[in-house]
Amino acid sequence: MQSNHIRDEWSAVKSAVHELRWALHQRPELGYQEHRTTQVIQEFLLKHGVECKLFPETTGVVAFIDNKAAVTVGLRVDIDALPLEENTGHPQSSQNPGIMHACGHDMHASIGAGVAILASRLRQYMPVNVKVIFQPAEECSPNGGAKKMIALHVLEQPPVDYMLGLHVWPDYKVGEIGIRPGAIMAASDKFRIIVTGVSAHAAQPHKGTDSILIASEIVNAIYKGIPRKVDPFDPYVLTIGEISSRGRYNVICDHVEMSGTIRTFTAATRTSIHKWLADMVSQVAALHQGKAEVILERGYDVVSNDMTLTAQFTAHAQEVLGTAAVKTGNQPSLIAEDFSAYSQMVPSVYFHLGCDCQYPLHSDHFLANEEALDVGVELLTTFLLATQAANGRNVSEKPAT
Incomplete structure (x- = not known):
């Protein structure tokens, strides 16, 4: 079909979808608390003639455009916000104190709504069924909403043959995307270290036994010791983000807690760092006549892009956006995403959508450029219509790892 026909259909609903973005942005909600967000999205979809489903077990919505096709494509978009006070100064800033869409999920949800509406309006041209999964609680690692939605059978009835996902990306300009085969986002684990002294x-x-001294030695060991324990060609991050103690200025402290995150791309490095951290912490504490333990929470796995599907999506993006706008030489990001749960179940492709912001994700100043919404909707809708990914491969193949 002609691209101008797609643009005509988008022009008819564009302003409404942009209004949805700001409605979500002004009323952000935290993971598993997105009750109003769920209602707003559901009402918006129904208003535009899109069938959708709610879940009594959780927040979130699934839109379904049933074309009685042999192939079903899933698109995951997340809907939760972060516990930050917005400081963008935008006239439509968050009205919910201490909560903001600092990771652009308002944009993701609106892009998903736009794709669902266009897939419905263009269904006579659409050779696939389309599921848009408006997923809660992506930010709630290690208990994010992806696994919960999968447990609620969103990849079934009918079975989803492959998945699409995206994240707005401030490092790229509007009209650019970043994409690569294989690993694109890291595995993420959380740890707590509890140090006990006297x-x-x-x-x-x-x-006494100074737990602050022990904690200091542990911090130094973490930042100095890890590089000697893992493959230097295998990227990783181990960061301590929080330290707390109890006591008084003139008392030897007997208790310190630290927490942080481990980001990795391979199972070998992930296992190696887990073991090294536990052993090192115990040994350092014992050296100073104290005790320490590590409590590890295994979080999200690596987001892995299917090789064939990624090649097809990349070629399509180059045709739509231009070759120079499709960044394929980028390194994988050590930021994590629970889209990994989908990519482990079915062939998937996940990309970074340029939104041209000088502030990073999770900053209280982050605000995605509005025009990125249009790019995301067009790129995804035209890909669904082109259906290269539905042909020329066995969609029952396991995803690449």
Whole structure:
């Protein structure tokens, strides 16, 4: 079909979808609390003639355009916000104190709504069934909403043959995307370190065991020791983000807690760092006559793009956006995403959508450029219509790892 026909259909609903974006942006909600967000999206879809389903077990919506086709394509968009006070200064900033869409999920949800509406309006040209999964709680690692939605059978009835996903990306200009085969986002694990010493008067340190000293040695060991324990060609990050203690200025502290994150791309490095961290923490504490333990929470796995599907999507994006606008030489990001749960179930492709912002994701100043919404809707809708990914491959193949 002609691209101007697609643009005509988009022109008819564009302003409404942009209004939806700001409605979501002004009323952000945290993971598993997106009740109003769910209602707004459901009402919006129904208003535009799109069939959708709610879940009594959780927040979130699934839109379904049933074309009685042999292939069903899923698009995952997330809907939750972050516990930050918005400081963008935008006239349509968050009206919910201490909560903002600092990761652009308002954009993702609106792009999903736009694709669902266009897929419905263009269904006579659409050779696939389309499921748009408006997923809750992506930010709630390690218990994000992807696995919950999968458990609620969103990849079934009918079975989803392959999945699409995206994230707005401030490092790229509007009209650009980043994409690569294989790993594109890292695995993410959370850890807590609990250090226990013995309290004493600060003037008599020999009578106590200083947990702050032990914690300091652990911090130094973490940042100095890891590079000698993993393959230097395998990217990783181990970061301590929080340290807390209890006590008084003139008391030897007997308790320190630290928490942080581990980001990896391979199972070998992930396992190696887990073991090294537990062993090192215990040994450092023992050296100073204290005790320490590591509590690990395994979080999201690596987001892995299917080789064939990624090649097809890349070629399509180059045709729509221009070759120079499709960044394929980028390194994988150590940011994590629970889209990984879908990519482990079916062939998937995930890309970064340029939104041209000088502030990073999760900043209280982050605000995605509005025009990225139009690019995302056009790119995804035209890909669904082109259906290269539905042909020339066995969609029952396992996703690449």
